Amino acid sequence: MSAPTALVVDDQAQMVSIVAFALETQGFACLTAATAEQAWEILTRRQVDIVVLDIMLPGASGIELCERIRATGTTPVILLTAKSSTDDRIAGLLAGADDYLTKPFSPRELALRAQAVHRRTQAGAEAGLVTNGPLVIDTRRHRATWNGRLLRISDIELRLLTALARHKGEVVTWAGLLNEVWFTESDAGGREMVKTTVYRLRQRLDTDGRPLIVTVRGVGYLMPDQDAP
Structure with a gap:
């Protein structure tokens, strides 16, 4: 290699x-x-x-x-x-x-x-597909789509989106995101990184007005299950 x-x-x-x-x-x-x-x-x-x-x-x-x-x-x-x-x-x-x-x-x-x-x-490139309704994350090809439309997001934004999609319908804590996305347990500046990345990701997402990342104040974030009634 x-x-x-x-x-x-x-x-x-x-x-x-x-x-x-x-x-x-x-x-x-x-x-x-x-x-x-x-x-x-x-x-x-x-x-x-x-x-x-x-x-x-x-x-x-x-x-x-x-x-x-x-x-x-x-x-x-x-x-x-x-x-x-x-x-x-x-x-x-x-x-x-x-x-x-x-x-x-x-x-x-x-x-x-x-x-x-x-x-x-x-x-991330070797992990396969992660889906949530119209959201499809192809981690082998390092890309995400919504209703077949390519989402133009960065590597770190893709990892954050993937982490939330893997736990769709569940609250993911600040500590959980730091561990899964940044591979760290340190909170020194960690919340700032998470908040900024979520903000940037929300700005870039075009999901037809459907909320994809919900803030759970004081705890973390939740991606609603897009398949749920």
Whole structure:
């Protein structure tokens, strides 16, 4: 089996070397780019399994590149940012990022997070079909449809949708979603990630006005059984 490919995007050569080395220790083959434009050129020519992307880039920002990646596909994205405010983290998640790290960070933690994101993506691709009425999630092909219409959602949004669909008609707690979607039991920033991803998913879903994700205040979320009378 060939090594998964990571694209590292940062305009600081030293940071690129640090990140690429850390990823290579976890089995990734690395491509590099110094700008969003260079990164996009690579993405149009090469198969990339994950993008590790700095927000502060010359020219187009990492946020803009993340939005462009997400508008055209589901390649996982981890954002690196020197900004630590909640607004900046939310902006990254709203752009479609799967995870983020604030500088300075542990290169080993970054590599392990990249490995975990890639593993989740691969696991989702092998699991098969999950259905709920008009909703059909094909995790082998990494896509979801509603009444046969393709839903344009990101990898993390697809995993969240799948987790709720697997438990249709049941309340899934915050902790349950963090464990099943992000593979973590830590609540540090976890609720913010869940809330932001649910918000973004609701904005992108076109389900003919039928509620697909219901908030259960103080507990978690519920996907109604679409087959129930």
